[in-house]
Amino acid sequence: MPTAGPYRLERQLSRCEVGDVWSGAGERGRPVTVARLNELASADERWRGAFQAAAEALGQAGADRLPVTASDHAAERPWVACSGPEGSAAEIFTALGQTLEPVAPVPGPPPAAGETTAEPPADPVRAESAPAEPEPPTIPFQAVPRPASAQPVSAQPVSAQPVSAQPVSAQPVSGDSMSNLPAFGNPISAVPVSATPTSYPRTADDGPRPDRLLLLIVTLVSLLVGAAGGAAVVAATGGGEPAATAGPAPATWTDAQLLLPSTPPAAPGLPPAPDGEWPEDWPTFEGQESGVRDVTDLDGVGFDFRIPEGWSCVLAEKAAAAVHYRCGIFAGETVTTGGDLFVRACPAVCDDAARVALRQREEAWGLRWTSGTSLRSWIENPEVDGKPTYGVLYVGFWRGAPEEVLNREVVLRMTAPAAAAAEVRKVADTVRDRTYTQ
Template sequence: MQPEGPYRFTEASGVCQVGSAWWAVDSQDRLMNIAVLEGAAAADQPWREAFTNAADTLAQTPGGPRYVNADFTAARPWVAYPAEVENAADRLFGLLGMPLRSPRLEPVGDVATQAMPVINPVTPTSAVPISGQPASAVPISGQPASGVPISGQPASGVPSSGAPPVWAAHATGSPVVSAAPPADPPAAHPGPAEPVVPRDPFASPARRIQPSPSPRPRTGLRLGVAALVLAVLAAGGGLAVWAATRDQDAPPPAGPAEAFPTATPAAGFRPWSQAAPYSPQERALATAAPGLVFVEAVFNGYLRDGRTGALLNPTPVTFQRRCSGFVVNPDGHVLTNGQCVAPDEPVARERALYTLGRILVAGKRLTSGALDGWVRSRTANTRFTGKEPDRPPSSQVFVQLNQARGGLTGTPAIAGEVVRTRAVDAGDLALVKVTRPDLPGVELGDPAALAPGEAVVLVGYHTVDTDFRDATYTLRSKTVQVTATDTAQGPVPLFRLGDDIGIYSHGGVALDPAGRVVGVLTNDQSGAGGANRSLVPVTAARELLAEAGVTPALGDSDRLYRRGLDAYFTGRDGTAVSQLDAVARGGNGNELAEAYRQSAADRQQLTAAAPQESNLPTVLFSGLGGALLAALAIGVVLLARRRGDR
């Protein structure tokens, strides 16, 4: 029967005498491995406590599996592990002494309802058949006094003499007969007796009275006493070390993986759900994501006949272009895709014609099937201008942090203007200056991370809405591989990618493992249908900033946020809470700071509530081990000396 819980269970992965392991999927479609305590063990309090203690012990062990969710109070307690944590359920039940086995094998019994027989084998001493009565099988409890379950395997009952035990005879239903020794063979017929000569006991010249040997020295006793003294001294030294160090503060371990960020940011972007928890990918996303922005450029102008200047439509045509971008310094400078915010005139003209054509389709003045032909027939002889024929169309640029909604021109959208651009063959980049300073920023990295065969993490904006006008956009990420270097599209070499993250991701970024920007996403003009599968190396972005006299830099809040993340991912929860709280209270729009602050606080509470293990056994056994090694060395020396004396 499938267990109950907040998961969709798919199949059992293992069973044992006290529980089972299941593959399951959570609400975010992440694959999980669930360990469940079942049967009579689930109704037995010592087993429930042992199950809970085993899960917590593994979570606090360096390198041990950490659970992401658990319910120890359920009728059948369960613990959930990410699928990336290998053999987590096996290790949990193994710690309980109940290793998992394949669910396809024959079923196993319930250890909590079984009694282990106490077997006292009896070895027969004569050739008389032994009675087939079984030895006493007094049932004992399957629970140890400590509450930790023990294996239900009986001790070996094979007698040392090799004779079958009484319980074996009883099990087979036939008596066990010990074979009688064969009789002596009959002697040959004796011949005539030979005369016997009487033996003189005093005829031998050998000495009859031997002197007593001299007493052997008691070297072994002395060495044994010395070894015992060493053991006592080692144990005492271990106790002294433990007493001296027990009160010293140890660095807190990273808490169990259950403490994922629970304060979901308004951005809807959750790095811990788009990468393995606590992985380098999650950390890179958490580092850079606050500095990414949604970019929307709004263009307004008139379509005119290129020969006569006559208007194709008496009212202006307005269209939008949407993409991604990133903040490069606290002064409000944003880098994005050039064709998004400052398209070339032919690109803007074609987009304006399609916008007007759709208006005509909506007014029943043009059919949708004729739209493409209508645009092609007018592209060559049409101009897109401002209100005056000799003026360019007007444009505005807006950026939004976190989650964004298309069509916004007021708060939370932030207005900006294009400062400088680079042509398509020179990197297709644009520098925008927004009106609000002190936004979260990113750090520029080393483009050496871009090479064919290398993997990078892409981040950019994406939407699943079908209505373009007020669609909601959130960040999306994916780890992809650099497939080739493209030098045929201009003086700036491009890096082609094996995949993309959507049509609005141009202007987005590629990250190295430290969360630094190493490339900017752009259209692949050579193929892939113009998808955003090319990367402009970050060197082109640095050159554009230098041309505009802009220095890329992190702000004070950015540096504090990165220190807080470092504390979070290294298990220093107190420091993480303090530093991330300061960032969240700063009000610069970094909503992930609050999410990770809350996670660190939750993890801190879990760590404080977890039982602390004493290091006394480790110290004590280390001392005893040293003493035993010393005693063994003395024994080897003694044995060598005794052999030398022979």
């Protein structure tokens, strides 16, 4: 049975594009309704922030507030539990402009001949015999069969109903240009998707919602629109026509612009073993130790990291959506200890499938990846090309800025004589530490 924190999720009530609503019970059997983001929306910081902001706004709306009993916005799938009438937590998705579709209950077995059908209990959430529905699969992204482009969106007038805007496309507009990388349709946008606005279910009197709650929701949607790059600007005033502006279409990159190899790897990595943990026994750069220097402001990298004294980093190549540096100890143009650092853009929707596809583009000595998540994976090789040369390959995904969605990939590939293995391990650790996104 699925859970959300201490709550058992017993029956799914409804679902929408970005989440679902369940009836459930706490440790003492007290009934609640739980709203959760789905996996795809949970991977987008804009949706996580919007979900939290909507829940907090509704939970602070005076006498008409949403009866929130518990929440966890830092969970893998953020959730909010509410007391009160069944389905009350659905109001969060309604405030985000989502259209909820009811989920029919799972029918029980027909009664045997001669038996009478008992009336259902007054509270199906608490009924011991209520069938538990398995957790539904997350709605996947669908492949785009042909190039698609983003359409400008007109803002909707503000009314007493929840404010909504039309979806903003964020999909790559090319399939072939990304080679083995998938193209996506109907991605989660920063603007909540809505059809016909749905009225809020009442939890107190039948009077209108406080004006400040409406303004909070309008402000929330306006902020999300701005974060998306602007498909519509919602006017939160009573008079005048709302202004509309069209933002640029999502960028599409070719393999050359991403500095991806033109041919598949000869020895890609094998699927990772689950539950991989970063090695705790790896050496690290400690504090202000001598013999270490900070690398800052490398053009196109976007983060600082540390390397041993005597190492240097030189630009190898740069493209529209990627940069490649060679860092280490040089003998002429040959790196004797060290190797390559790539930083490139991730597809517009940098979800699990896109991350795995990028990882599969790397030469990985045919060894098995270590990874507990597709956000970061690595391989150690004690004998590169059959020689006593140590090698390490690290692939991670991160945000170019804390407020952005997951949008960058970093690849570190380094080798060293066995006696200098600790040096490249330290560099790999500092790159992981500066870029790893939880």
